[in-house]
Amino acid sequence: MTRIPSVGIIGSGMAGLACARHLADAGWSPVVFDKGRGVGGRVATRRLDGDVQFDHGAQYVTARDQGFRSVIANMSKSGAAIRWNVGSGDPRFVGTPGMANLAKYLAKGLDVRQGMTATAVRRSDGRSEIVVDGEVSHYFDRVVVTAPAPQALALLETQETFLSDFADVKYEPCLTLMANLNTEVSEGFSCRSDSDAELAWIANDSSKPGRTGKGCWVAQANAGWSAVNLELDLNSIKTKMLPLLIRELGIAADAVVHSAAHRWRFAKVVQPLGRRFVRNADATIYAGGDWCLGARVEAAWMSGDAIARDILEAP
Ligand SMILES: Cc1cc2nc3c(=O)[nH]c(=O)nc-3n(C[C@H](O)[C@H](O)[C@H](O)COP(=O)(O)OP(=O)(O)OC[C@H]3O[C@@H](n4cnc5c(N)ncnc54)[C@H](O)[C@@H]3O)c2cc1C
Numbered sequence: 001m002t003r004i005p006s007v008g009i010i011g012s013g014m015a016g017l018a019c020a021r022h023l024a025d026a027g028w029s030p031v032v033f034d035k036g037r038g039v040g041g042r043v044a045t046r047r048l049d050g051d052v053q054f055d056h057g058a059q060y061v062t063a064r065d066q067g068f069r070s071v072i073a074n075m076s077k078s079g080a081a082i083r084w085n086v087g088s089g090d091p092r093f094v095g096t097p098g099m100a101n102l103a104k105y106l107a108k109g110l111d112v113r114q115g116m117t118a119t120a121v122r123r124s125d126g127r128s129e130i131v132v133d134g135e136v137s138h139y140f141d142r143v144v145v146t147a148p149a150p151q152a153l154a155l156l157e158t159q160e161t162f163l164s165d166f167a168d169v170k171y172e173p174c175l176t177l178m179a180n181l182n183t184e185v186s187e188g189f190s191c192r193s194d195s196d197a198e199l200a201w202i203a204n205d206s207s208k209p210g211r212t213g214k215g216c217w218v219a220q221a222n223a224g225w226s227a228v229n230l231e232l233d234l235n236s237i238k239t240k241m242l243p244l245l246i247r248e249l250g251i252a253a254d255a256v257v258h259s260a261a262h263r264w265r266f267a268k269v270v271q272p273l274g275r276r277f278v279r280n281a282d283a284t285i286y287a288g289g290d291w292c293l294g295a296r297v298e299a300a301w302m303s304g305d306a307i308a309r310d311i312l313e314a315p
Pocket residue numbers: 010011012013014015016033034035036040041042043056057058059060061062116117118119146147148151155174176220264266267268288289290291294295296297298300
């Protein structure tokens with residue numbers, strides 16, 4: 001019987017999980033490493049006490065690709081996703097009770113190791129090596145890197161074949177404010193988007209379906225404002241963003257019972273690669289993520305899924 005190759009995946013965001021899920025469903029046993037505390041990467045939900053929670057990364061997903069559509073349909077059947085009836089255009093879906101549940105759905109039953117930072121990826125003695133926290137080496141037949149492109153590049157710097165592939169990919173940062181209010185804001189306010197406004201996106205998170213909490217709001221600064229203020233500490237970012245939200249919502253400052261800021265340094269891909277993934281010549285090291293196809297959860301999933309297909313098809 002032929003041995004099933006081993007696969008190590010860096011990143012438990014939607015790309016890494018899509019890859020791992022597909023391989024696991026085909027009977028393989030991928031191992032996923034992620035430096036963060038929970039699965040999902042930029043598909044994230046921060047929970048405070050009780051029902052107070054914020055989707056502080058991706059706000060919703062759309063699904064145009066047939067494969068991703070069927071994943072969302074299965075998530076919806078299992079209660080991990082639900083349609084959010086706002087906006088025009090493609091139907092929007094959110095995770096329930098939070099966006100992170102989309103990732104948790106994909107991660108079910110997988111070997112995912114959180115709190116592990118990969119510090120290098122290289123070929124050594126005919127195997128692919130992931131170095132974790134600068135000291136422990138894990139060896140696999142194939143390695144898949146799904147970190148944002150600049151971070152992936154840093155991991156792969158000894159793999160010269162990759163260098164030119166990453167050069168043109170560009171990201172914008174996004175500073176995000178989470179605020180819990182003890183007051184009602186004008187009835188029917190679910191979300192608004194305006195890339196010219198300092199707060200380009202404002203959402204009443206509690207108005208998304210499948211949430212029980214009240215008064216949870218998320219605001220995202222536009223790309224320019226985020227870039228200018230990117231290096232401030234989180235407290236200063238919060239202090240600068242809060243008055244903007246208070247003004248936009250027309251509420252009193254003392255209506256804010258809790259607030260926090262989050263810095264997404266590599267938030268949104270503005271110049272993607274234009275291919276689903278990259279790999280080295282002998283198909284032992286792969287790299288992918290949203291930066292391959294565009295700034296959407298669906299794009300990340302498509303990239304990860306395509307890597308899994310390629311691995312399964314490789315000789
Ligand atoms: C504020 C914001 C709002 C957004 N809104 C939307 C939206 O409404 N709809 C939409 O479709 N998309 C949205 N997006 C984009 C969407 O979130 C991303 O396109 C998608 O989640 C990217 O998935 P990914 O797996 O490619 O990368 P990520 O989610 O970034 O996953 C990469 C993972 O790799 C891990 N990692 C990185 N380096 C290492 C390392 N050295 N060792 C171990 N682990 C490592 C990270 O911890 C992370 O978990 C938004 C993004 C942001 C930031």
